[in-house]
Amino acid sequence: MTRMTGAEILAEVDWLLEGGVHPAMVAQVVGRGLHSIDRLARRHGRDDIAQLFSREYARDRQWKKKAA
Numbered sequence: 001m002t003r004m005t006g007a008e009i010l011a012e013v014d015w016l017l018e019g020g021v022h023p024a025m026v027a028q029v030v031g032r033g034l035h036s037i038d039r040l041a042r043r044h045g046r047d048d049i050a051q052l053f054s055r056e057y058a059r060d061r062q063w064k065k066k067a068a
Helices: 006-018 023-030 034-043 047-067
Strands: none
Touching (some): 023 034
């Protein structure tokens, strides 16, 4: 199977988000981390997606820090 391009991944991310899927679940579905999707979105000029995943990544890190 051919790897998806960045634009294809972001199209899938966008479609899942529009369907109401939580960003953490979106990351699992596309096989990427929250921070990875944030960076990919920034590289492709999708600041709307980047900001959403950046916030979720920050929340995830805070939660993990509290749990440790």
